[in-house]
Amino acid sequence: MNINSFPMRAGSAARAFINNNRGLTIAERVESLNAIEASEAARILAKMPEERAIRILDRPELRNAPAILEVMTNADAARLLHGMSNDRVADILLELDDDARARLFATLEEPARVAIQGLMGYPPRTAGGIMTTEYVSVFASWTVAQTLDHVRQVERSRETVYAIYVLDDDTHALLHVVTLRRLITGEPDACILTVAQKGAPVTAPALMKQEDVARLIRRHDLLALPVVDENGLMLGIVTVDDVIDTMIADTTEAAQRFGGMEALGQPYMKIGFGGMIRKRAGWLAALFLGEMLTASAMQHFEGELEKAVVLTLFIPLIMSSGGNSGSQATSLIIRALALGELKLSDWWRVAFRELPTGIVLGSILGLVGFARVVLWQTIGLFDYGPHWQLVGVTVFAALIGIVTFGSLAGSMLPFILQKLRLDPASASAPFVATLVDVTGLVIYFSVALMILSGTLL
Structure with missing residues (x-):
C-alpha cells in the first residue's frame, strides 16, 4: 500500500496535525504519531521539515516506524532513511517483510547499504546488534x-x-x-x-x-x-542510550514472562484481541494442568481428610506460604543472574544459603500459625477438637518443611533453566507457586500422618 493512493483530504489533515503540534518536543510528537494510523503518520512526516522528521524516525519510541516507511513513496523514504542513523535503519528493516525490506534497501546509497547490511548480520542482543557505525x-x-x-x-x-x-x-x-x-x-x-x-x-x-x-x-x-x-x-x-532502550525492552519481556505469560512483543493497547488470547492462553492452560496435580494430591489423601476435616482449614495457608517463599527466592535469583552477581556455577552456594533461610522463615511462619491455633482455641473463636495442640504442631512443622522446599525450589529453578539455555525469567511466579502447591500438600499430609497418627488419623 502506497500513500499516493490516499485521497487528497488526508494532506489537509496532515497540515492540520503539524499546525496543531507546533511547539511540541520531539518526544511529544512521537507520542502523537503513535496514536494515529501509519498511513496518516507517513503523510505528516513527509510534509515536515526533513531534519525534524528524521529526528522523529530516529527515536525507538516511534513504534510504528516500519509501517510508516513501508507506505511512503520511495523518494520520501529514501530522503528520510539517508539522514537516519544506520543502527536505527537496520532495526527498522529487520522488522519488515522481505519485499518491503528489499524495496527500501534499494533506495539507500552504497556506503550506507554496506554499513547497514553489516549491522543486520549480527545476532540480536549482542554488541554488534545494538551498535552504530556513526562515530x-x-x-x-x-x-x-x-x-x-x-x-x-x-x-x-x-x-x-x-x-x-x-x-x-x-x-x-x-x-x-x-x-x-x-x-x-x-x-x-x-x-x-x-x-x-x-x-x-x-x-x-x-x-x-x-x-x-x-x-x-x-x-x-x-x-x-x-x-x-x-x-x-x-x-x-x-551508546548508553542504546543500552537503556534495549534493556527496557528486555525488562518488559521478562516482567511479562515472570507474570506467567508469553512476552507480548507490542505495547498493551496495540496488540489485538486474538493476539492477547494466544499469548496468555497457553501459559494459563499449562498452569491449570499443573494445578490439576494438586487435586490429584488431595484425592490421594481423601481418607485422611475424611478423618480429620480440621486439616482442610489450613490448606490455603500452607499452599500460599510455600508459593510465596518460592516466588521470593525466584525473584531474587533471576535478578542476581541478570546483574551478573551470580553465575551458573554458584548454584550450590545459593542452595546452602537458601536452606537455612527457608528453615528460619518457615519457623517464623510456623510459630505464627501455631499461635493462631492456640489463640483461637483459647478465646473460643473456633474449636479444633481435643487434639488441638497436635494440630498446631502439625501446622508448625509443615510450614517449616514447605517454606524450606519453596525457597530451595524457587532458587534452583532459574539455574536449571539457564543450564538448559532457557531464559531464567521463564521461571514465572505462577509456575513456581504451582510447583510448590503440589509438593506442599504432599509435605503437609505426610507431616500430619506422622504427628496425628493414632489420634485424629
Missing part, C-alpha cells in the same frame, strides 16, 4: 585543531561527539579515546595524543552479550563503548 575517529598524527575542525564538520551525522576515537595511522587499529572535554582544553597545535586518556581503551567484541555491554558501560562510567574486531579495528560504538 568520530581521527588518526594519531592529527593535531587538536585538526580534530576540532573535523568534529565541526561531521557532528550532525554522528551518533555522539562526546568521545573521539584515535586510530593508528598505518593499521587503523584503535589506540586511545579522547573525551570532548579534554579535546577543547588542549593546545591547538598539540598532537591529539597529548589529550588522550591514559592506558588501553575499554572495548567490547561484536558478539558480547548486551547484558555484559551494559555492565562494562556502568563499571567504567562510559557514554559510549567502542566495539572492535580481533585485530583491534573499530566496528562501531554502543
Whole structure:
C-alpha cells in the first residue's frame, strides 16, 4: 500500500496535525504519531521539515516506524532513511517483510547499504546488534585543531561527539579515546595524543552479550563503548542510550514472562484481541494442568481428610506460604543472574544459603500459625477438637518443611533453566507457586500422618 493512493483530504489533515503540534518536543510528537494510523503518520512526516522528521524516525519510541516507511513513496523514504542513523535503519528493516525490506534497501546509497547490511548480520542482543557505525575517529598524527575542525564538520551525522576515537595511522587499529572535554582544553597545535586518556581503551567484541555491554558501560562510567574486531579495528560504538532502550525492552519481556505469560512483543493497547488470547492462553492452560496435580494430591489423601476435616482449614495457608517463599527466592535469583552477581556455577552456594533461610522463615511462619491455633482455641473463636495442640504442631512443622522446599525450589529453578539455555525469567511466579502447591500438600499430609497418627488419623 502506497500513500499516493490516499485521497487528497488526508494532506489537509496532515497540515492540520503539524499546525496543531507546533511547539511540541520531539518526544511529544512521537507520542502523537503513535496514536494515529501509519498511513496518516507517513503523510505528516513527509510534509515536515526533513531534519525534524528524521529526528522523529530516529527515536525507538516511534513504534510504528516500519509501517510508516513501508507506505511512503520511495523518494520520501529514501530522503528520510539517508539522514537516519544506520543502527536505527537496520532495526527498522529487520522488522519488515522481505519485499518491503528489499524495496527500501534499494533506495539507500552504497556506503550506507554496506554499513547497514553489516549491522543486520549480527545476532540480536549482542554488541554488534545494538551498535552504530556513526562515530568520530581521527588518526594519531592529527593535531587538536585538526580534530576540532573535523568534529565541526561531521557532528550532525554522528551518533555522539562526546568521545573521539584515535586510530593508528598505518593499521587503523584503535589506540586511545579522547573525551570532548579534554579535546577543547588542549593546545591547538598539540598532537591529539597529548589529550588522550591514559592506558588501553575499554572495548567490547561484536558478539558480547548486551547484558555484559551494559555492565562494562556502568563499571567504567562510559557514554559510549567502542566495539572492535580481533585485530583491534573499530566496528562501531554502543551508546548508553542504546543500552537503556534495549534493556527496557528486555525488562518488559521478562516482567511479562515472570507474570506467567508469553512476552507480548507490542505495547498493551496495540496488540489485538486474538493476539492477547494466544499469548496468555497457553501459559494459563499449562498452569491449570499443573494445578490439576494438586487435586490429584488431595484425592490421594481423601481418607485422611475424611478423618480429620480440621486439616482442610489450613490448606490455603500452607499452599500460599510455600508459593510465596518460592516466588521470593525466584525473584531474587533471576535478578542476581541478570546483574551478573551470580553465575551458573554458584548454584550450590545459593542452595546452602537458601536452606537455612527457608528453615528460619518457615519457623517464623510456623510459630505464627501455631499461635493462631492456640489463640483461637483459647478465646473460643473456633474449636479444633481435643487434639488441638497436635494440630498446631502439625501446622508448625509443615510450614517449616514447605517454606524450606519453596525457597530451595524457587532458587534452583532459574539455574536449571539457564543450564538448559532457557531464559531464567521463564521461571514465572505462577509456575513456581504451582510447583510448590503440589509438593506442599504432599509435605503437609505426610507431616500430619506422622504427628496425628493414632489420634485424629
